[in-house]
Amino acid sequence: xxxxxxxxxxxxxxVFTYWFxxxxxxxxxxxxxxxxDILVRGGYKPEVITLVxxxxxxxxxLRRDKNPCLEEVILSEFKIRKFLPMxxxxxxxxxxxxxxxxxxxxxxxxxxxxxxxx
Amino acid sequence: xxxxxxxxxxxxxxxxxxxxxxxxALKKVPGVREAVVNLATEKATVTYDPxxxxxxxxxxxxxxxxxxxxxxxxxxxxxxxxxRKELNILKGRVVFSLTxxxxxxxxxxxxxxxxxxxxxxxxxxxxxxxxxxxFWAALPFYKATIPALKNRLANMDTLVALGTTVAYVYSVFVxxxxxxxxxxxxxPVPYFDVGVVVIALILLGRYIEARxxxxxxxxxxxxxGLAAKTAxxxxxxxxxxxxxxEVRIGDTLRVRPGEKIPVDGKIISGESSVDESxxxxxxxxxxxxxxxxxxxxxxxxxxxxxxxxMKVGSETMLAQIIKLVEEAQGSKAPxxxxxxxxxxxxxxxxxxxxxxxxxxxxxxxxxxATLFAILNTVAVLxxxxxxxxxxxxxxxxxxxxxxxxxxxxxxxxxxxxEIAHKVDTVIFDKTGTLTKxxxxxxxxxxxxxxxxxxxxxxxxxxxVEKVSEHSLAEAVVKKGEAEKxxxxxxxxxxxxxxxxxxxxxxxxxxxxxxxxxIEKEKISYIxxxxxxxxxESEGKTVxxxxxxxxxxxxxxxxxxxxxxxxxxxxxLQELGIEVVMITGDNKATANAxxxxxxxxxxxxxxxxxQKESEVRKIQAEGxxxxxxxxxxxxxxxxxxxxxxxxxxSGTDVAIEAADITLINKDLRTVVQAINLSKxxxxxxxxxxxxxxxxxxxxxxxxMGILYPFFGLLLSxxxxxxxxxxxxxxxxxxxxxxxxxxx
Numbered sequence: 001x002x003x004x005x006x007x008x009x010x011x012x013x014x015v016f017t018y019w020f021x022x023x024x025x026x027x028x029x030x031x032x033x034x035x036x037d038i039l040v041r042g043g044y045k046p047e048v049i050t051l052v053x054x055x056x057x058x059x060x061x062l063r064r065d066k067n068p069c070l071e072e073v074i075l076s077e078f079k080i081r082k083f084l085p086m087x088x089x090x091x092x093x094x095x096x097x098x099x100x101x102x103x104x105x106x107x108x109x110x111x112x113x114x115x116x117x118x
Numbered sequence: 119x120x121x122x123x124x125x126x127x128x129x130x131x132x133x134x135x136x137x138x139x140x141x142x143a144l145k146k147v148p149g150v151r152e153a154v155v156n157l158a159t160e161k162a163t164v165t166y167d168p169x170x171x172x173x174x175x176x177x178x179x180x181x182x183x184x185x186x187x188x189x190x191x192x193x194x195x196x197x198x199x200x201x202r203k204e205l206n207i208l209k210g211r212v213v214f215s216l217t218x219x220x221x222x223x224x225x226x227x228x229x230x231x232x233x234x235x236x237x238x239x240x241x242x243x244x245x246x247x248x249x250x251x252x253f254w255a256a257l258p259f260y261k262a263t264i265p266a267l268k269n270r271l272a273n274m275d276t277l278v279a280l281g282t283t284v285a286y287v288y289s290v291f292v293x294x295x296x297x298x299x300x301x302x303x304x305x306p307v308p309y310f311d312v313g314v315v316v317i318a319l320i321l322l323g324r325y326i327e328a329r330x331x332x333x334x335x336x337x338x339x340x341x342x343g344l345a346a347k348t349a350x351x352x353x354x355x356x357x358x359x360x361x362x363x364e365v366r367i368g369d370t371l372r373v374r375p376g377e378k379i380p381v382d383g384k385i386i387s388g389e390s391s392v393d394e395s396x397x398x399x400x401x402x403x404x405x406x407x408x409x410x411x412x413x414x415x416x417x418x419x420x421x422x423x424x425x426x427x428m429k430v431g432s433e434t435m436l437a438q439i440i441k442l443v444e445e446a447q448g449s450k451a452p453x454x455x456x457x458x459x460x461x462x463x464x465x466x467x468x469x470x471x472x473x474x475x476x477x478x479x480x481x482x483x484x485x486x487a488t489l490f491a492i493l494n495t496v497a498v499l500x501x502x503x504x505x506x507x508x509x510x511x512x513x514x515x516x517x518x519x520x521x522x523x524x525x526x527x528x529x530x531x532x533x534x535x536e537i538a539h540k541v542d543t544v545i546f547d548k549t550g551t552l553t554k555x556x557x558x559x560x561x562x563x564x565x566x567x568x569x570x571x572x573x574x575x576x577x578x579x580x581x582v583e584k585v586s587e588h589s590l591a592e593a594v595v596k597k598g599e600a601e602k603x604x605x606x607x608x609x610x611x612x613x614x615x616x617x618x619x620x621x622x623x624x625x626x627x628x629x630x631x632x633x634x635x636i637e638k639e640k641i642s643y644i645x646x647x648x649x650x651x652x653x654e655s656e657g658k659t660v661x662x663x664x665x666x667x668x669x670x671x672x673x674x675x676x677x678x679x680x681x682x683x684x685x686x687x688x689x690l691q692e693l694g695i696e697v698v699m700i701t702g703d704n705k706a707t708a709n710a711x712x713x714x715x716x717x718x719x720x721x722x723x724x725x726x727x728q729k730e731s732e733v734r735k736i737q738a739e740g741x742x743x744x745x746x747x748x749x750x751x752x753x754x755x756x757x758x759x760x761x762x763x764x765x766x767s768g769t770d771v772a773i774e775a776a777d778i779t780l781i782n783k784d785l786r787t788v789v790q791a792i793n794l795s796k797x798x799x800x801x802x803x804x805x806x807x808x809x810x811x812x813x814x815x816x817x818x819x820x821m822g823i824l825y826p827f828f829g830l831l832l833s834x835x836x837x838x839x840x841x842x843x844x845x846x847x848x849x850x851x852x853x854x855x856x857x858x859x860x
Contacts (some may be wrong), residue, residue: 003481006491010477014470022465024270042265057759058186067262068204068328069273069505074448079531081448085200089174091188093129109454109461109508110273111266 026114032056038113040073040084041065044104047113056095063087072107075115081107121151123165125363126173128155130184135608140187143179147171161363161431162187167815205328212325215255215318218247220312226311241293241308248310252286256317272465274505278320280469281499285313285834288492304486306367309493316500316838319401323842327505330849333550333856334513337520338447341440344396344415349380352424369427372410373418381414382432388423392416394822397435398782399526435781442528442779447512447517449531453802454511457809461504468817475821483822490822493834497820501837502813506844518798521856526782527791534777538761538795540742543765544690544788545721545733547747547755548701548711551765552687552785553677555748557590559597560658561674575671579663581606582621582628586613593675614638618661629664635668636662642671657703657710679714686785687715693789696741700724700755729755746788761789793860801855805848812844 027049029036035054039045040063051057061073063084074081078094096102096117105112128140137155144153144162149170155162164176180187225231225238237243253260261280262275289308292299296306348359352370365371365381373379379392392402394416403419406412412425415436431437450458450701472495479491515532522529529535534853546552564572580598583591584605597606611621617638618631629639633650636643641664643650649672653660658674680686686699699712700721708722721732729745733755736743745759746750748766756762756776765783780787820837824830832840 006480007477010473013265013473017466017469017473020270021272021469022463026653027269041269042262042267043269043271045269047269052331065265066258067266067273067275068324069262069275071200074450076448076450076532079445079448081444091186093186105458107508107512108505108513109458109505110465111271112458112462 022077033097034058036060037062037089039064039082040070043111044113048116049113050116051094051096051118053099053117056093059092059094061090061092063090069108069110070106072108073104074109075102075104077115121165121167123152123163124173125161126176127188128162128180129188138849139178139183140185142181144176145716147175147179150176157726163363183834201328201332205325208321208328211255211258212318212321215251215314215321218251219315219318222247222311222314228309230782233477241310242306244310245290245293248286248289248314250280251314251317254361256282259317259498272469274465274503277468277499277502278316280472281834282313282316282497283497284492284499285309285316289313297298302488303485303507304489312493312496312834316496319835319838319842320500323846326842327845327849330846330853331509331513333514333853334849335447335520337517337523338440338443338522341436341443341523343750345436346378346380346415349427363431365427367427367428367430370424370436371427372422373412374422374788375418375420379414379416379418379425381427383412383414383425383428385410385412385423385425388421390421391419393419394782397439397526399524400784401785439523439528440783442530443519443523446529446531446535447516449515449533451511451515451532451536451802453536453799453806454532457507457510457806461507462808464502464504464507464854465755466811468498468855470819471817479822489710490831492823494820494831497836497837498817500834501816501820501832503809503841503844504810504813506812506848507806509811509845509848513849514798514801514805514855517852517855518794518801521860522791522794522857525787525790525860526780526784526792527787528779528781528792529717529791530777530779534761535795535798537742538627538744538778538792539799541695541744541761541792543696543698543736543741543748544744544792545698545700545736545755545759546687546717547729547745547752548699548703548708549677550748551746552683552699552711552715553679554783555677557593557659557675557677559593559673560676560678561656561672562597563649563674564667564670565671565672566670570665570670572671573601575663575673576601577606578623578626578628578665579601579630579661579673581623582608582619582630584608585611585621586619590661590675591619594661594673621633625666625667626665630661630673632661639664639667641667642668645669646672655706655710657707679711680783680785682783682785683715687717689786689789690792691716693792695792698736700729702726703833709838726752730758733758743789744792758805763791796859797855797858801852805851808851809844809848812840816840 026048027046029046030050035058036049037060040061042065061084063070063086072081072083080092082090082092084090099117102115103112139155141155144150144164150164150165152165153162177187221238222244225234231239259275259279263279266273266276280760289310291304292308299306346362349362349365350372351360352372357372362380371380385406385408389407391405392412393403394413397413397416414434460813475498476491476495479494480487483490518535519529549555562572562576564570564575576598580595580603583594606623608621608623613619614635617635620629629635643662646669650660653674655842661673662669663671672813690697697717698719699717701708702724703722705722708720712720724732729752733743733745743759744761744763745755746763746765747756756764761778762776763778763780764778778791820832822831
């Protein structure tokens with residue numbers, strides 16, 4: 001009986017993990033005033049940001065998480081690697097020249113976000 | 119409260135009125151006593167009372183005027199300070215957890231536990247010791263896990279927090295309810311050592327990794343540290359030391375021996391030799407005289423000179439190098455894409471595998487099945503190391519681009535560095551790349567040695583050319599000056615376009631120019647024809663000197679090869695790379711130059727606008743082409759090639775034009791750049807192999823795949839050793855790149 005229960009709960013654990021982490025809905029926003037505040041705490045919030053092509057947008061990162069993983073943000077499409085000090089706003093300006101989806105991540109590539117350029 | 123003075127970068131300014139507007143806006147902010155905005159350096163130096171206003175208030179005031187002010191004063195200092203603090207705290211956690219871990223391990227590990235004091239073997243004492251490790255030393259893991267879980271994300275900290283919590287909770291249960299455990303047929307033994315030692319070792323690994331990682335960005339710190347802090351400005355005849363931010367374009371600066379040259383500029387008086395190695399990688403000091411450019415941050419060796427500031431602030435060579443290196447380090451190599459993709463799914467997959475491990479061991483495992491299930495689950499959670507995959511490429515790119523900058527090799531982005539190692543054909547532009555780009559006199563020949571010896575030939579030719587503005591004339595005059603020949607006065611000077619020059623020196627009528635000029639004057643040169651043709655076949659331009667209607671001498675001028683040309687070409691050929699020369703010169707000249715450096719494939723008589731199509735033709739043969747040029751005249755060809763390499767000396771080079779920029783004249787740097795790419799890519803491949811291989815091999819081992827065959831299981835403690843060392847090995851391997859010779 002205990003073996004059946006363990007099997008059952010482990011299966012639920014696997015399904016739950018899949019649902020919880022891999023089927024999550026991304027927190028997204030559309031930039032309207034060329035300025036977006038991004039909270040860095042256990043990831044990026046919002047993590048999907050829609051921008052307009054050829055328009056300069058300021059991304060204001062505010063890190064509230066001591067996790068060293070998040071101490072750097074990398075926007076490789078724009079060749080930007082910035083250190084994010086704790087509790088200090090770091091503004092990064094980007095002017096996307098082409099349309100597409102451009103990921104950004106932490107220094108260790110554990111946390112990800114996306115810039116969608118339309 | 120004392121007032122403070124800080125400089126903030128301001129973006130978006132382009133004229134003097136922008137300066138006025140921003141200064142006025144800053145001065146209106148309550149608490150600001152003084153605000154000086156410098157257009158050249160794009161900085162606002164503000165004196166303010168930090169109790170009355172903050173940088174954010176200043177930024178708000180500036181943003182209302184339509185400009186952007188960055189509130190991070192000097193990010194580098196903040197970063198250093200913060201990292202130092204974090205490392206100190208981490209060190210404390212490491213020391214504490216290692217000490218406690220050692221004590222509990224001593225009192226729990228079979229074979230040595232008997233030697234431990236009995237108090238340490240008491241489970242309640244172990245609980246007392248393990249609890250601060252679990253909830254204080256391991257706090258960073260929980261602190262990283264909780265906000266991530268709120269966002270439905272997981273990372274390595276999640277795995278460590280989960281794994282050690284499972285071991286801790288099980289041990290607490292055993293400590294308080296030994297009878298319940300005994301009833302299941304298991305020995306009621308807690309595993310505090312597992313949790314504590316795992317935490318201690320992972321923290322230790324993280325500490326070593328953080329210190330090693332700081333080394334990967336050393337090059338950029340070194341570059342930033344090169345900048346001069348002050349400059350000696352000469353204003354109204356007085357010399358004043360001013361902060362570097364206050365130097366403006368057009369200022370006259372004085373530099374004394376041993377001093378650092380503050381900004382880029384042009385020498386207006388004096389001469390010296392300058393050590394440019396820190397910027398260009400060239401180890402031999404360069405002689406500088408009036409009219410020569412000097413690079414900011416280089417060291418003046420011997421003489422004193424004054425120079426005019428031409429580039430300041432973000433426009434200086436050093437600032438551009440720093441920007442380029444920073445950009446390259448922020449870019450991503452295509453090879454990293456797979457690692458990125460995997461790491462985004464990795465942690466959830468490991469958690470699912472941990473559930474599966476628990477179920478399989480509990481259902482099918484030998485007795486005590488629960489204990490096996492728990493320990494193997496903890497081992498799976500602990501051993502998985504996504505960080506190694508994430509660090510494999512960027513750390514090597516950071517070290518690689520940094521080494522490049524130290525050798526005068528500026529790499530635009532990680533992709534360029536990745537492609538460069540695949541290059542199998544290098545095309546050199548001739549003029550200014552293989553050659554010095556400045557014609558020099560190679561031969562002075564007297565044809566009437568009794569009447570007009572060699573020295574007279576040179577004297578008359580240099581005298582008559584001194585007035586001319588032709589590029590070849592400069593070479594003749596220079597030669598005369600080099601041989602300390604006194605130049606004579608010329609009257610009735612005349613330049614004959616496309617032919618040469620003529621004039622009267624003393625009582626002699628002197629003409630100096632090409633064959634057409636001599637023919638026009640009806641002077642015979644038949645006796646010298648063989649010599650002329652010989653010189654022309656060597657790729658030289660021959661000028662003839664006629665005096666009073668008779669041919670007196672020949673002067674040959676050539677754009678000479680750089681000293682390092684042959685060695686640079688040979689080094690590439692030794693790597694199995696085909697070397698091609700492209701030039702607008704005629705075939706005879708091209709063949710002569712190519713022959714001297716050992717280049718067999720020559721593309722001659724190619725007009726500047728045809729170079730791009732020639733590059734494409736070679737690419738169509740299936741070759742990976744690197745084009746080496748000056749970056750100014752051959753920008754389209756550089757852009758068309760797989761890797762465009764711009765080469766120039768000091769401030770003249772066009773950094774933006776190329777994938778790789780070599781800021782020195784040394785042709786051996788081309789092969790160094792390719793070698794750097796090869797070695798960086800080898801490091802990346804090795805890193806990825808370790809990072810992937812480690813996870814692919816050891817996760818199944820932790821799950822217990824070897825148990826049915828060999829009875830082998832991986833203890834969680836060994837798993838934590840392996841996990842901690844995997845990230846360190848990747849970062850360490852990247853740092854090894856710093857030791858390689860390129």
